[in-house]
Amino acid sequence: MKTGMNIRSSLRGLRPHASKLKKGIIALSIASAFSVGALANTLKLAYDADPVSLDPHEQLSGATLQYSHMVFDPLVRWTKAHDFEGRLAEKWERVDDKTVRFFLRKGVVFHSGNPFTAKDVAWTFDRLKSSPDFKAIFDPFDKIKVIDDHTIDLVSKDTFPLTLHASTYIFPMDSKFYAGKDDSGADKAELKKHGNTYASRKASGTGPFTIESREQGIKVVFKRFDQYWDKQSPGNVSKIELTPIKEDSTRVLALLSGDVDFIAPVPPNDLDKIRKDKNINLVEMPGTRVITFQLNQKRVKAFADPRVRQAIVHAVNNEGIVKKIMKGFGTVAAQNSPEGYLGYNASLKPRYDLAKAKELMKEAGFENGFSVSMMAPNNRYVNDEKIAQAVASMLAKINIKVSLKTLPKAQYWPEFDKRSADIMMIGWHADTEDSANFAEFLTACPNSEKGLGQYNSGNYCNKKVDELLMQANKETDIKKRSEILQEIEKIQYDDAAFVPLHFQDLAWAARKNVNIEPIVNVMNFPYLGDLVINKK
Numbered sequence: 001m002k003t004g005m006n007i008r009s010s011l012r013g014l015r016p017h018a019s020k021l022k023k024g025i026i027a028l029s030i031a032s033a034f035s036v037g038a039l040a041n042t043l044k045l046a047y048d049a050d051p052v053s054l055d056p057h058e059q060l061s062g063a064t065l066q067y068s069h070m071v072f073d074p075l076v077r078w079t080k081a082h083d084f085e086g087r088l089a090e091k092w093e094r095v096d097d098k099t100v101r102f103f104l105r106k107g108v109v110f111h112s113g114n115p116f117t118a119k120d121v122a123w124t125f126d127r128l129k130s131s132p133d134f135k136a137i138f139d140p141f142d143k144i145k146v147i148d149d150h151t152i153d154l155v156s157k158d159t160f161p162l163t164l165h166a167s168t169y170i171f172p173m174d175s176k177f178y179a180g181k182d183d184s185g186a187d188k189a190e191l192k193k194h195g196n197t198y199a200s201r202k203a204s205g206t207g208p209f210t211i212e213s214r215e216q217g218i219k220v221v222f223k224r225f226d227q228y229w230d231k232q233s234p235g236n237v238s239k240i241e242l243t244p245i246k247e248d249s250t251r252v253l254a255l256l257s258g259d260v261d262f263i264a265p266v267p268p269n270d271l272d273k274i275r276k277d278k279n280i281n282l283v284e285m286p287g288t289r290v291i292t293f294q295l296n297q298k299r300v301k302a303f304a305d306p307r308v309r310q311a312i313v314h315a316v317n318n319e320g321i322v323k324k325i326m327k328g329f330g331t332v333a334a335q336n337s338p339e340g341y342l343g344y345n346a347s348l349k350p351r352y353d354l355a356k357a358k359e360l361m362k363e364a365g366f367e368n369g370f371s372v373s374m375m376a377p378n379n380r381y382v383n384d385e386k387i388a389q390a391v392a393s394m395l396a397k398i399n400i401k402v403s404l405k406t407l408p409k410a411q412y413w414p415e416f417d418k419r420s421a422d423i424m425m426i427g428w429h430a431d432t433e434d435s436a437n438f439a440e441f442l443t444a445c446p447n448s449e450k451g452l453g454q455y456n457s458g459n460y461c462n463k464k465v466d467e468l469l470m471q472a473n474k475e476t477d478i479k480k481r482s483e484i485l486q487e488i489e490k491i492q493y494d495d496a497a498f499v500p501l502h503f504q505d506l507a508w509a510a511r512k513n514v515n516i517e518p519i520v521n522v523m524n525f526p527y528l529g530d531l532v533i534n535k536k
Helices: 002-011 020-039 062-071 118-130 163-167 248-256 268-275 306-315 318-325 354-363 384-396 409-417 436-443 463-472 478-495
Strands: 041-047 076-078 084-086 089-096 099-104 141-148 151-156 209-215 219-224 237-244 262-264 280-295 330-332 370-377 400-407 423-428 499-511
Touching: 041 248, 062 209, 084 089, 099 118, 099 163, 118 141, 118 151, 151 163, 248 262, 248 268, 248 499, 268 280, 280 330, 280 384, 280 436, 306 354, 306 384, 306 478, 306 499, 318 330, 318 384, 318 499, 370 384, 370 409, 384 400, 384 423, 384 499, 400 409, 423 436, 436 463, 436 478, 463 478
Parallel strands: 041 237, 041 262, 370 400, 370 423
Antiparallel strands: 076 084, 089 099, 099 151, 141 151, 209 219, 219 237, 262 499, 280 423, 280 499, 330 499
């Protein structure tokens, strides 16, 4: 609007006898100014942390996928109603039991200006197959076959029911942009966890935003890509300023004072305060991200005894954590699968019982307890540090003395990958929206070749679980597949494979004129490219 006013002011100084041609040019200038103004909206966004890397394949995490939906585009994405929506793939069809054919959009360009083609999808697929974090998702696939510049076949090794689910992870990268060597002589396509690679610092995707500037831990500025392919998107945000604010109270205060426009996550303690503010919109959803602790059986001999693991599960009052720490903002968990997933086993119940926990410790010969280390993040999950402190106190009641260390997310994940503590916190949302994803990453026997158990810091291993997982990933009959996945949950429950806490609910808050409701979802990947900021 300010631009428009400046133009009108300048018009007052024009002579009344200006030619018709000049008037036409001026009118066109005014129209152009207002057109630009329609997109001249800056969103001031505050998350609890910023992306740890610009490489979409370096780490499989919610934060990475949030970032990927801003700078890259997937072949398909989930809708709010849990259907599939074509993005870089316009349509698809099943060719045979092992093959799905994708027809790619034409006329799409990367941020570098390079054209998007099927070769970029094939290059990205090969890179995903080599990623320590993503290879488990793509292990069921044999290859991508390039049919022509805008057609590919995604071919699985066997009958596979989750091809479209997996395709939500394929965010094509600019193969030409990442070709060759950087200034230090390193391969631009190098994929290395927690490494200072070219791909971790530079990005060229097809997404709605490019990266204008980045100061790790301070601010990331995203700018609207003026050649973005999706002309039907209602989004009118031209720039996003992402500021990481770790402290919950500070993040909320920044929103209430108008310093930022949109925050996530919203801490449970401040939900009522935000609900009462007439200038703020609060959007809440039941969550499907399970928060757990894993017990490292290789580091602590006692953890190899299922009675000790059961004792710990019985000693942790997860109902109390949801009630007191989460203020009811969560659902108590007894398994990995949330209700509604194929693997959800309704017979499995939370089992806090301190007397039973003490009895199990005595039976296992550890009545006098032992000492362990524990690590947790302090800005990744809602109230993660407070939860870790509470669990440490609960374990003290069965004589397990915990030395707790909490770290910011950027420092925590390298320690998690190194399995640096005896007990480690992990939260997981199955981004394929399927129960098998939990087992693949959290409880399968660790297998670096296949990528299984990549986030299994407890080193839990049950061959029967792995066998059932392989069966589930070939079973197309929904009823049979559900039975297999529920059996997996029951085995893990009996084994006390991990310590389940709760499913974390979701909440986002924004200024009234920032219409976040259509772009947030249960996956917690806000589609910021479609965000509309209304006039105040």
